[in-house]
Amino acid sequence: MAITDQTDVQEMTFGDVRVSRVIESAGNLYMTPSQFFPNSEPQMWERPGAWNEPEFLIPAGDSVHEHTHRVAMQTWVLRSAGKVILIDTGVGNDKERPYVPLWSHLDGDFLDRLAAAGVKPEDVDVVVNTHIHPDHTGWNTVLRDRVWTSTFPNATYYMTTEDLEFWNPVNGHSTVLGPAAQNMWEDSIAPILASGQVKEWSGTERIDENLVLEAAPGHTPGSSLLRLTSGGQEVLFVGDILHTPLQVGEPAVNSCFCQDPEVAVETRRRVFSEAAAKGILMFPAHFTGRGAFTVRAEGDGFVLAGWAPLVSA
Numbered sequence: 001m002a003i004t005d006q007t008d009v010q011e012m013t014f015g016d017v018r019v020s021r022v023i024e025s026a027g028n029l030y031m032t033p034s035q036f037f038p039n040s041e042p043q044m045w046e047r048p049g050a051w052n053e054p055e056f057l058i059p060a061g062d063s064v065h066e067h068t069h070r071v072a073m074q075t076w077v078l079r080s081a082g083k084v085i086l087i088d089t090g091v092g093n094d095k096e097r098p099y100v101p102l103w104s105h106l107d108g109d110f111l112d113r114l115a116a117a118g119v120k121p122e123d124v125d126v127v128v129n130t131h132i133h134p135d136h137t138g139w140n141t142v143l144r145d146r147v148w149t150s151t152f153p154n155a156t157y158y159m160t161t162e163d164l165e166f167w168n169p170v171n172g173h174s175t176v177l178g179p180a181a182q183n184m185w186e187d188s189i190a191p192i193l194a195s196g197q198v199k200e201w202s203g204t205e206r207i208d209e210n211l212v213l214e215a216a217p218g219h220t221p222g223s224s225l226l227r228l229t230s231g232g233q234e235v236l237f238v239g240d241i242l243h244t245p246l247q248v249g250e251p252a253v254n255s256c257f258c259q260d261p262e263v264a265v266e267t268r269r270r271v272f273s274e275a276a277a278k279g280i281l282m283f284p285a286h287f288t289g290r291g292a293f294t295v296r297a298e299g300d301g302f303v304l305a306g307w308a309p310l311v312s313a
Helices: 042-046 110-116 134-140 161-167 184-194 261-278
Strands: 010-014 017-028 068-080 083-087 126-128 141-144 147-150 156-160 198-201 204-206 211-215 224-230 233-239 281-284 293-298 301-307
Touching (some): 010 233, 017 110, 017 224, 068 110, 134 184, 141 184, 147 184, 161 184, 261 281, 261 301
Parallel strands (some): 083 126, 156 198, 233 281
Antiparallel strands (some): 204 211, 224 233, 281 293, 293 301
16 A cells, blocks of 8 residues: 655644644555445446545546545544544554555555644643554554554553454454454564553543443444534544545444444444534544545435535545
8 A cells, every 4th residue: 555645734623622634645445445344235336426536436447336535544633631642553664464465564654744733742632543453553662672562652542342352363353354464463562551541431532521432342342433523513433434535424334454344333323423413524544645535314314415624635
């Protein structure tokens, strides 16, 4: 996945909370619609909609079914109540990912991009892993003298009890990621547990007066979202409850990476229903381009109502 030439820091403010977007990379996932979303129907992708725009699909043939998906690996940086909070930490450098060559032994400039947003590693107070997957936990650690060490030495890392139990290799759970998750626990999770920086939580967990973590299971057993409420405004950072705008109108469509498809659909419908009723802006983990959106109810489903004013990635 190529690193984009994304040097401008993108920011929005909600009440007393400032949100910055720091993009690790944006590019081709090299998966067709039928591969990425195996329970989708071919005719869904033929309909006009945001999912057919170059922000999300990269032409790879005459048919939309030959196109491949474009995704962003990115971190949302929140400044709230005097603290710096990172939501998800991308893929990371130097990781051994033999079954995902796109993520293996990277040498990217994410920390420089974070610095461009005014954040040094030692400035970070909180890291939120919305769930434990290799593309959300990679910058939890960096390799120093052949040892995986916390990237953010002063931070508390929030991880759910459910995901910690599920992904701990000693528990022997079977995962839909299979070998794609190889080495993740050892290089990105275990070192943070060993350093005593993990804050384990379940259900809901308040970070400060503006920010609350809430369970949003399905994609993984411990998937979560972060709710920001400040100055009469409310937004949701929804992690991987969706990966394409198509899922707004087709919430029963899951990615191939969802551990519990039925629960993932229930979570998606629940979050969309609230967001539609209250006009809440949602920030998914992997959307490129405008990056965040609102929905409205239509019939028994939902439609994408509008985009946040973020520039393309």
